[in-house]
């Protein structure tokens with residue numbers, strides 16, 4: 001893993017991330033300096049940036065804003081949206097079991113609202129209004145389309161991608177327009193003098209808005225960079241966390257004994273015997289000490305990683321020797337799909353079972369160093385801490401407030417309702433939360449009823 005993704009690996013992000021049409025066919029193919037998902041976004045975002053110096057700058061700006069110290073500043077918008085979930089969405093009939101809710105949909109809306117609020121100080125109101133819900137429909141195709149576009153270099157060059165994948169490319173274009181609109185709305189807010197305590201304010205402080213279309217230096221965000229970063233954050237900041245929390249609750253509902261233990265842990269961490277007011281459940285040491293809850297999130301991320309496919313890396317001049325056995329020539333894309341390595345018997349005991357205790361043991365029989373839901377090395381996820389805090393907070397508040405009941409067999413994947421355990425290759429495990437790789441993940445269900453405790 002370190003040979004491919006490590007800080008000293010003889011690799012760089014693959015051209016799939018940041019294809020530059022002008023350079024691709026030139027002799028500099030392996031030393032591309034400018035990049036981004038350039039062809040479509042005309043600039044690079046942190047995740048798609050191949051150039052090391054430029055990437056280091058973008059990453060530093062984001063990671064400084066996302067330190068553990070700053071976490072508390074993101075809490076008010078998170079809580080506001082969780083309160084909306086509880087007061088306006090789930091509160092059908094407080095005395096009895098609610099109607100069934102599709103957790104995939106419920107959390108996609110919640111985390112889209114949290115993302116818009118914490119990153120752009122913007123209200124999407126997905127939870128309570130239909131108006132912006134179309135965004136959730138275009139995200140899977142938009143994201144997989146951007147990913148696919150990276151593999152269709154010739155089609156992009158000949159500008160025939162619209163003919164090959166008309167619907168996908170239409171959603172990609174809508175996604176590009178959304179990213180631009182989101183960015184411009186945020187800039188207008190700034191211009192009107194509003195003070196915004198969001199992630200984007202850190203990015204704006206490092207921006208040069210005079211440079212509307214140009215390349216800029218590697219030490220500033222230009223206007224095109226801002227639009228590209230907005231697009232990345234829209235996907236990275238909400239959708240992945242929604243998948244992880246849906247999977248975690250699926251596993252908790254599938255294993256009622258563990259569910260009860262996690263709930264007891266939360267009740268005792270926030271002294272439920274003194275008060276049952278949910279407002280005591282906040283980010284801080286008490287929540288961080290809920291180690292079983294944390295272990296369940298880790299185990300869900302292992303079994304159902306939200307980014308489950310391989311993150312491609314291009315081998316640089318000199319080639320790469322992998323595992324002391326395979327000599328890979330320069331220019332080849334290599335990578336490790338997290339789903340595959342998370343399910344390998346080489347590294348995990350009973351890899352297909354949900355066993356949160358594996359994360360609590362000091363002497364583990366598992367090789368936890370291959371756990372990679374957030375990627376590895378200098379390009380790994382900068383939002384990881386925010387994601388863990390969001391998940392712990394939302395799960396703790398839900399378990400504090402409700403009993404939950406899952407409708408068996410309701411976690412089904414795809415239009416034909418393929419569920420786990422149906423014998424189809426790759427989907428044989430009924431105990432696994434079923435997802436489909438679209439660079440991030442698409443999924444639906446499970447259907448769950450809620451009742452106030």
Ligand code: HEM
Pocket residue numbers: 046047048059062232233236237238240241244305306307311372373374375376378379380381382383384386387
């Ligand atoms: C459970 C939730 C999440 C998962 C599983 C996840 C997963 C990942 C993965 C696998 C990467 C590396 C991609 C690569 O190397 O190609 C990544 C990068 C990134 N993620 Fe996340 N992510 C999550 C939440 C978040 C959140 C909440 C944010 C934003 C606030 C975020 C922002 C980013 C950014 C900006 C990068 C690019 C980092 C860089 O290139 O230096 N992610 N994420």
